[in-house]
Amino acid sequence: MSLFITSLNSGSNGNCYYIGNDTEAVLIDAGISCRETERRMKRLGLSMERVKAIFISHEHSDHIRGLPQLAKQHYLPVYMTQQTWQHSRLPQPRYPVYPLRAYEPICVGELCVTAFPKWHDASDPHSFIVTQGGVQVGVFTDIGAPCEHVVRHFSQCHAAFLETNYDEDMLALGRYPYVLKRRIQSDKGHLSNLQALTLFREHRPAHMSHLLLAHLSKDNNSPQVVSELFNAHADGVQVVVASRYAETPVFEVGATHSPQTSVV
Template structure:
């Protein structure tokens, strides 16, 4: 499986996941020109996208959807509440209304809807699976509910929101209303709370954590990386930004690298054991 964040942040979000020739997008929150430019830099053909899944109707998740899906004739999977809230008028034949907890098969992959708390009409996150590996996309989390914890426990790759630093938000220039909306349990999840649910729910199967949907005003890449890095020494850690796409990651290659590293470590420990034995015998 291959995956990347094409855009991540309060100014636009889109995530790409593929298994062989089957590829999906989660959200299209930047305009088509920038979608095409970012995909081109990664060698992704927009026409190869099999389906688009929409988490909710906020503009940073759908602002590029109408043009992009019509240009490339890509079916859109969206809840009834999100579609109504979006006020988009997409061609009927491209719109597939789903339940927040729906399972949709797209070729060799299955996409599972994950209901969540967020101040939108009928929001959901998504877990994408090929039957062997699971990639969870968990952003725009008002709080860490049991559904979020369940995905973290079963994820091999996790795109997890770390939206804001609590002190930066409190001291920042946002209005009192907006600050309360963000931290209300229906808005976004802070670095601290994101780390807490990550540590509570992670399992040894997790290989890669990508921190996502950082606030442009109330967080920094350096801060969020420093918060999580001490707890991610055994996995790959990345931070998706609002400024550019991440690299195109390959889960199979990552799993292969880990296997090689484990074997090398086992060989090293074996040599150490032999060495100690010889010293003791001497």
């Protein structure tokens, strides 16, 4: 059975990723409004009725801004670590909130979601692997550097959302203050295009079919720059730049599928 994936939005203005099958799905992060989430899914032919849970990677506002209304409106269970909840400053929930622990799989129907630690400047940040029937999709964003957890899981994925936050030259020559540049470049900041490319070239598995480049900086990166960089090394992997303004198409990911776009 295939998995279907899309980025509903990706960037500092909001992050939300959809992973599902024919009957159920999960959202990774909820950084755009409930209305915009519903609108974008409708345009893609995706039903909110399929969404069974929301998983939160960390407490930064671009990952939780839309959570209270979205979870309340559709009464969706939310999974996040205790520290993430404590630092989120979210209002008392009117939806169920469950603890998230590293390497403790959570089953949502046929989907299995496993969180694992990552390096980022948040209280207890995690990335995710979503699996079904041997097909694995990873969400690797907001990462300062590729730790062993990231490398190990990336090397097993059929598809991945991978952060390519900044072009090193654009950041160095840009208008950001020195302190902010240092924070972005630190091991608890964000992945550069070259860091992400190194991870892709050295650790992608032969069965990887889709790579969605995610969380691009508005000021310090360019979709054209990063697309050209990765496509030069794609070697059969379909490379897609996830937008900070709109949803991507829905992509079908399967153990034996060649890269393709699908509407479900």
